[in-house]
Amino acid sequence: MATIHIGTLVFAYQVVDSAGPTDLLTSAQGSILKAVQQYGPVDEAVISRAPEFQFHYIGVNRDPVLLGSSQLTIVPSTTVDECPEVDILLVPGPYLHNFELHPKQAEYIRKHVAAGKLLWTTCTGSSLAASTGVLDGKRATVNNVEYSWVRKRWPKVNWTREKKWVIDGNVWTSSGACAGVDMIAHWLKENYGLDLLIQASNSLDYEPRDADGLYTIFPQRYDAEGNKLSTHVYRYYDDA
16 A cells, blocks of 8 residues: 655644644554554454555745744754655644745645645644635635634635534645544544544544534443443453
């Protein structure tokens, strides 16, 4: 299976907007699932379907960038001028206020979408995509806190706050940062199966929500008295 190349534009975004989705994707990789086998059984059929990813962090240049939260600095691994072809582009969300996307990164988004490749935005990242024109006429969502402000600023977009994420062709937008992780979970389920998503999520002790924000993705569990249990089931060799 060919490695999927995922690019993330680097600017002062909120850390979880990028780290949440990429950590879930990392946990879904076949190489990681193989490593997890040292702790407990992992179905070989799941591993055989698992993808592999290579992540690229795309700056205007290679200068370190102070991110928008956690006092964390990231050094881009490549630039908009040097980056190899990516299959999927992730646009995280900054604190909007007076933030302006660099023209080179804006053009990178336009070319990526025009080529028919998959675009993911998390949180306020959809506002940056909107600023490039690629969301004009499309349905999209954004962080609910900034919803009214964003809708007034980019009125050509068909904004909605009814869903945690929205898919319109090759453009996937999500609302708050954690909804972005839920959106990527949906992508994993649709492309590689629910069992792989469950295995990857177990590693993070994470349960995704559906597009309505409800916990309907994983099978629900109850004890003999009808009390709800955690959806996660962990397997160990000494229990097998």
